[in-house]
Amino acid sequence: MKTHVASLTRRQFGFGMLAGSLAACSASSNAGATPNSGALPPDLLPVPNASYDAWVASFRDRARSRGITDSVLNAGFRNTGFLPGVVTRDRNQTEFSRTLEDYLSIAASDERIAKGRAAFARHSNTLAAVESRYGVDPKIVTAIWGLESFYGERRGNVPVISATSTLAFDGRRGRFFEQQLMAALRILQNGDISADRLTGSWAGAMGHTQFIPTSYQSFAVDFTGDGRRDIWSDDPADSLASTAAYLLRNGWTRGRAWGREAAAGEGGRIIQPQAGGPRFAVTSNFNVIKRYNNSDAYAIGVGHLADRIGGAGPLQTAFPPDANGLTKDDRIALQTRLTARGFDTQGADGVIGPNSKAAIAAFQTSQGLPATGVPSQALLQALR
Template sequence: MNMTRRTAGFGLLAFGLQGCIGNPMAGPSPAVARDTMPMVANPGWDAWVANFRPRATSSGISAATFDRAFQGAGYIPGVIERDRNQTEFSRTLEDYLQIAAGPKKVAAGRAAYARQQNTLRAVEQRYGVDAKIVAAIWGVESNFGERRGDINTVSALSTLAYDGRRGAFFEQQLVAALRILQNGDTAPANMVGSWAGAMGHTQFIPTSYQSLAVDFNGDGRRDIWSDDPTDALASAANYLAKNGWRRGGPWGMLARQGSGGTVIQPQPGGPTFRVFHNFNVIKRYNNSTNYAIGVGHLGDRIVGGPAIDGPFPPDQFGLTKVQRLDLQRRLNAAGFDAGEPDGVIGSGTKAAIEGYQRRAGLAVTGEPSVALLRALGG
């Protein structure tokens, strides 16, 4: 079955590897991370909405639904900025795994799995998708519900449709969002998510929601937005099941641990993996090899499996993970905030390097190096 949840390239990779997006429902708990972008007046957007209205109503959207959805909606310039400046560089598998399945994510995953074990077991029984994989998708997509997004979906999608770069696609998503509202699954104020319109605990775009979201708790609504993740977890499982998940089959493992399958080495010089049919099903959720390994490995770790022991080669700057961790610690000790050391050279570490280089009278590049580590005493 040819179903794609991520036609616009949503997910962990497209959002700078935050490990989550963000998105609560009405009255979200204070623990839910915020990602609000301000709306600004834009006569062009106003005119676009007026012209879009008859197209929406001709597609079966009632005037009442349309007016209710756009009441309080507006143009969000930050959405256009995000769309034009998506992360261009790709992370190595080693970096990806540190973000998607690092120690903090594993600890949070085990706690979330324990809280939702009854739901996850019931979902596994109905759809045949391993509970640990459903939990891992939840973790990668929204950090187990902590970052579901807080941007009004109608505003985000209408802004992107008006902008026109992928206008037809985003107008299709906007019509689907209006149908969701018309169906009564949620209210306009509650329909919030990422800057690109991905929604809920498991970050469904509206057309995928329409096709594959389910009402697992039987309350009459397919609610992926609220603090209760039940429907979202079941919807993710349904998505994988409809895309061919084989009950009881493995996703993969380190190549030395088994036989059969297909052997891949995503990072040159890094570990090799033996992957199976369900690995490719995970890629239907997000067509990225790193994503599928990240989900599979996080699932294994959540239920007690060991960390991948590598080995991974030095990065493009000639630094191993141990050296990158040392660099971050030394930058912090020198008064330059690189954040909590994790071995991943992100924007915080680069800013800290720039600060050090500026103070030391060096060329300000923000790039790590063995020489920089040595200058810091490493």
């Protein structure tokens, strides 16, 4: 779901920092995404809406005037409709204020690293061919794949025409989503995908590495040579190559690292996104990764995950205790002890998300304490 118009980056598309980029976040942080298969939740199924129907009728006239054929319009809008859950999600996006430590706990979790190493090995021939053509580090491409769709496990199964037309009709970002809708119809008209397979996230991001329709038009490539730029296929080749093509066209320099954890006293371009935490020496390729998502945390997440996929170890510099005086080890211990006492945090990753807060509140209630849901050293001691 890459740069789509002018100089816009994907995060200007409007996703919260974690909700979009970490499509398969840890259970305890409770920020997952729609898997590829299975039934959609009821609020992501079409419901009657006369105003939406009138808007679609008007849009069809505009689309025809721009060269979209009636057969494509009929196929594209068949079995689609207004999705109330898309509007709800769009209006209630949370701009997470996660620390870099929390972000990396999710972006480079043990599970994501292990799956990344397996995916890197499984698709080594494809990734080597992609690197040969585009010059982009295959570990970086794999890491982006891991952050965007958990290596293809969570590509989304919401009809893109329904999602983009609902958001265009809703009007909050109507012009932008009408552009996405028009681009989606052009994808159908080009024959890259059939209407029934044109699916993605609730906001129209598609495929293994989550391109939005206008990004697809600008950057997607047919790497397999079958005549279609098929980023929806179980075979990720076109998606991985499209991601590399995107990075190359945005200035990737072959053979240059993204950066690294900086040594004490090291000069150069140094950033420290979290006070008291690790410092990073970054390069121009770090900026190119930010073209994919304009966030230092995202770019560090991609770079660090890529390094871990390649066999590197964890960061050497410890992060400071959080605002509640807890280290990551403390938070993991808290989650582990809560779950052992029957207050399930849905995982122990050290990230205090909605599930962990609910478990804390439930424990506090069981002890006759105010149900704040806030972790603390006193709570940790009470669970010993």
